[in-house]
Amino acid sequence: MRAIEIVERALQKYEQPVYVRHEIVHNKHVVDGLKAKGARFVEELSEVPDNSVAIFSAHGVPKKVEEEAAARELIVHNATCPLVTKVHNQGKRYVMQGRSVILIGHAGHPEVEGTLGQISAPVALVQTEADVENLDIPTDSPVAYVTQTTLSVDDTKGIIGALHRRFSDLVGPDTRDICYATQNRQTAVRETMRESRCRSRHRRQE
Numbered sequence: 459m460r461a462i463e464i465v466e467r468a469l470q471k472y473e474q475p476v477y478v479r480h481e482i483v484h485n486k487h488v489v490d491g492l493k494a495k496g497a498r499f500v501e502e503l504s505e506v507p508d509n510s511v512a513i514f515s516a517h518g519v520p521k522k523v524e525e526e527a528a529a530r531e532l533i534v535h536n537a538t539c540p541l542v543t544k545v546h547n548q549g550k551r552y553v554m555q556g557r558s559v560i561l562i563g564h565a566g567h568p569e570v571e572g573t574l575g576q577i578s579a580p581v582a583l584v585q586t587e588a589d590v591e592n593l594d595i596p597t598d599s600p601v602a603y604v605t606q607t608t609l610s611v612d613d614t615k616g617i618i619g620a621l622h623r624r625f626s627d628l629v630g631p632d633t634r635d636i637c638y639a640t641q642n643r644q645t646a647v648r649e650t651m652r653e654s655r656c657r658s659r660h661r662r663q664e
């Protein structure tokens with residue numbers, strides 16, 4: 459994966475430790491391996507000493523973190539996933555088009571924090587279909603949505619349906635832009651559930 463390669467290359471190029479803001483991937487084995495090679499994982503940039511190397515994880519960062527790193531002249535390597543950057547750019551484009559932007563995602567997730575902090579206009583976060591009902595946006599105004607990339611099509615379709623029912627002028631990203639890592643994971647989970655349902659049905663018939 460691209461983000462891991464960026465950390466590996468930084469470990470070869472610079473004196474250790476190199477600092478990584480947020481766990482680069484949700485995989486303990488990979489994270490432990492990088493720690494053993496000299497990577498230090500931190501939650502906030504304030505934990506990175508001056509004159510150090512700071513790597514931003516695949517989840518992306520808010521603009522103010524980029525600015526803080528530049529002001530402190532840290533050596534930055536940005537491992538933000540290109541699909542996450544694409545979500546940031548889509549959100550910015552929607553704002554320029556005069557649309558209210560809605561982000562479908564989980565509060566507190568590093569990717570959500572990054573996306574909210576990259577779009578220089580208020581973005582409404584929705585986590586459930588019920589949240590859609592409580593949005594303080596006129597139903598006939600121009601609206602757009604973007605989604606957290608770690609959510610699959612299945613995870614978001616109920617909320618997107620609720621948005622379409624509520625707003626008459628709603629646009630969203632092309633479904634060809636979905637993250638296949640996420641979708642493949644969801645499909646694998648679905649297959650496993652189907653197989654285990656089949657197995658228990660067979661057992662009941664035996």
Ligand code: SF4
Pocket residue numbers: 516517539540541542607608637638639640
């Ligand atoms: S879930 Fe997909 S889009 Fe999101 S960071 Fe991982 S690979 Fe990139």
